[in-house]
Amino acid sequence: MTSAEIHAAAARGAEPPHGPAASASAAEPVWWGWGPAFAHHPLPPGVSDLLVGLGIPVRPSRPVALADVRLPAVRLPAAARQALEAVVGEVHVRTDDETRIRHCRGRSTTDLLLLRSGDAGAAPDAVVLPADHDEVLALLRVATRERIVVVPYGGGTSVVGGLAPTATQGRPLIAVDLRRLDRLGRIDRESGTAELDAGLRGPRVEELLAPHGLTLGHVPQSWEYATVGGFAATRSSGQASGGYGRFDEMVVGLRVATPAGSWDLGRAPASAAGPDLRALVLGSEGAFGVITQVTVRVRPLPARRIHEGWWVPDFATGTRLLRDLSARDLRPTVCRLADETETIANLSGSTPTVGSASRESAAAGSVTPGPTSGSSVPGSSVPGDSIPGDSASTGVAGDKEKAGAGTGVGGCRLITGFEGSGTEVADRAAQVASILRAGGATALGPDVGLDWERGRFRAPYLRDALLDLGVFAETLETAGFWSSLPDLCTGVRRALTDTLGRAGLAPVVMCHVSHLYATGASLYFTVVCAQGDDPIGTWRAAKAAAGEAIVAAGGTITHHHAVGTEHRPWLGAEIGGLGLDVLRTVKRTLDPAGILNPGVLVP
């Protein structure tokens, strides 16, 4: 297939752009992928070129029609259905095919491949929409009595199988969709906290807080659809974690509906009244209870935002610089360092211009380092995360990547962003700039950072476009202490490259450092390759190899994607046999009948 043919196929794949040109986040997503259809665009030509250059075979592949999706018959006994309807009202117990299909599994690439092929075998028997905490409590009582499995459902954006319980034992399964829990509760201005209902999606939270001059500042890539309850249940971490903290750091209070009753936690910012049980609910992935409300720290809307792009000589140097910043507690609000491969994929789509540099970059002189810029394609978004963007230097990058070298392509791109009050932001940015410059980094100006920000939510859309071309794209992540990061990076990269390479899939493996801590950071990997004959099976093998590599290198199996069912094999290595025992026993206490997400998180 020629590049022109790919372009044509990509364009076809993106048609038709349904719906009004409203903001993507307000609209219902396509049932088979991410975001509303109107937000889907043809694959940027640069990406098509990259695929050709890498020799990744392309075979256009569209989802089946909705009517052709196969899903099991509803197994909900009439008495059970009536009991559920008695709690939430008849209209809020849905068993139509589309609703069930839309609540089938999450949004991992495996989930999407299954859905696109018409497999909705894991669909819930019914989707139930409670109005508030008390209705959730009542639903859990009914489910306990009627032996119904419950999947707490927020945005449906799990990428780890968190919405597909494996231990249902033939029981009916309902998704309890929390979208009606959508209120902003009390704002405590004095304390800087706000009560957020669990069903609020990321954009809605900011819409509700903005009139009060406040922001939450939690912006994971799934922000458009992910919910407050999901943020809490998965220990989510957003792109601005360096400034606003991980989601669990924002939480000061939690309200949870469990089969054993209602549970409220959080009477002070910190306490010595025994173990901090909030930390036991955060990350519980719907296996202990349904989080219905979260009290979070909120902050004033930032008066100023500074973006900056930097060029560092290589990934190791860049990582060391981030370590130096973190050790001094000088973390930018946003900070991500792409490795050489990801840099080529992402950076060449934008054109750093020294003339438009910020005060800091202007002071750095007139150097425009890095690879020669590829063709700039107006209208094509450069993805914010890790899916290859436009690049003219495809062959070189691909060959190097395939050899597992991942170095020597001329340097790495670093994005920094700062948010806050005017003077404080400028001071912090200046301090960071000074350290970066002293460490060999060169400022690329604010446009590079702004480009990144504009594309920060694009990656899952781009994945849909790649799947439309029969190309596989998926991500995984870990975190470790600074001293373990080099081995962690090498080990995971090798595991992915070897496993997928052996299957003849010519993988491109990219990595970036983000989510900085004083003692370590996260590594985020993106894989793009051919699908081959068995993309799901092959990916499972690659993911398993990566999991083993993470454990061997001393990292955590997941920094912000949670355990779900997909990371369960390594949970014992992470928290020990006693840790598993503790999870099991806590679950038995809060959910004696084992109705909540059985098989998710707790083995």
Place this chain on the structure above:
Amino acid sequence: MTSAEIHAAAARGAEPPHGPAASASAAEPVWWGWGPAFAHHPLPPGVSDLLVGLGIPVRPSRPVALADVRLPAVRLPAAARQALEAVVGEVHVRTDDETRIRHCRGRSTTDLLLLRSGDAGAAPDAVVLPADHDEVLALLRVATRERIVVVPYGGGTSVVGGLAPTATQGRPLIAVDLRRLDRLGRIDRESGTAELDAGLRGPRVEELLAPHGLTLGHVPQSWEYATVGGFAATRSSGQASGGYGRFDEMVVGLRVATPAGSWDLGRAPASAAGPDLRALVLGSEGAFGVITQVTVRVRPLPARRIHEGWWVPDFATGTRLLRDLSARDLRPTVCRLADETETIANLSGSTPTVGSASRESAAAGSVTPGPTSGSSVPGSSVPGDSIPGDSASTGVAGDKEKAGAGTGVGGCRLITGFEGSGTEVADRAAQVASILRAGGATALGPDVGLDWERGRFRAPYLRDALLDLGVFAETLETAGFWSSLPDLCTGVRRALTDTLGRAGLAPVVMCHVSHLYATGASLYFTVVCAQGDDPIGTWRAAKAAAGEAIVAAGGTITHHHAVGTEHRPWLGAEIGGLGLDVLRTVKRTLDPAGILNPGVLVP
């Protein structure tokens, strides 16, 4: 009794100053109180004056002789003793009276009153000193088999009954003293972490880290004797928590010996691999297992330290200023705001001199506000915490306090301290100074801050001197969100004043704000009053009233003293019935035979 007679009695109480004039922290404390005898000094004359002014009756009261302490016969069966000796060696199983008495209960005022009266009824049958993690594991196996109750014992500084299990059910009881677990393990310079054995006391940690240019920065008032394991088990928070964080925030990894086996946690700074189980061990108070090693974040020894005293018009204004700083994440390393009563008690012992002011205070002009300084008493340490210091204006303060007013004495003293690298510290101090000044605070210069620092560990020594005079002194603390602090402060103050007042004990109740968070802070109360006929019973009633007031005002029952046995009545209000169920079930999993600190933390 005249003031002169009190001075004489106080001087007698402090004799004899045993031992060499070495650093207090290196020496074994007196068995009946705090610190080595040579560090005990006569009560500063100003305090004696204060007692007279307040009308607090004084009746000199010395501890009984060690030989007169009553303690139960050793109940350890020979077979059990042999099994313990087989693990640690005969020399490390101690049953002599003095060792048992030294391990009896903790260091609350109630504990000391009992000990001083010769009551060591709660003494362990034996004190066992394991050498390492494996010996602790082996001891727990023996104890499980032989039905022996185990008290994990660090510095013995609990003030909440954490070392006196209540549910022993007639079983023999051993204290497992961890002082031989005293090694600095691996230092990971790249990640900025260090492995610390649980038995290391505060000063020893700093001694071991200093040659590496590092510090932990955890400095609770109990620092001289408290241990790393105790810091972790109780969620300790140090005086420098604004800069270094609470102890639980410093912890990245934990090694725990439990009856169910060995447990290691912490593979990354942060993770989404389920609930953060480190948070379940932190605060577990020896009820789930014995923490044997903690991996902590360490930092470079500070290049610079800036101290500053401030004068604010009143407690409410000062609290609001601290809120403003905290909301901007501009917390000083050390920050404590005394209320009007505590200000009179503490500040008048030092003499703020405008001429010696720092750059910041010099810039503030030549105002020396506040009450006229009392007599400066050379050689008398002004206590770092809350026990009344020298004051010339005793009558006024006392009368006001007795009326429960606690205001109108001319303002409040605020101490700020900053530690870190040179420029960063100066910048931060300047920003804080600017906000404080804009909010109506006046700089008193660095001497006030330095005075506070010099006396920061003196309070428990002073308490011993007060007990020697038959005067009661005790502290309690809470924390809440900023909006709840005024009611919390008023409620607790009233509960203490009313309960003790009804008993005719003329209490002085002081309060300070410390341990700042973005969303709230801690309140620390100090009570000084006559002992009356039943000091323990009366204090229990007052403490219970304070506990009820804390719950009613929405605060946490303890910010950094842990639950022990004394806070257990309010734990259900704090974490809910489900929270108690979770603690019980976790304990059953890790300690099936219930040998670990039964009745402590877990009801």
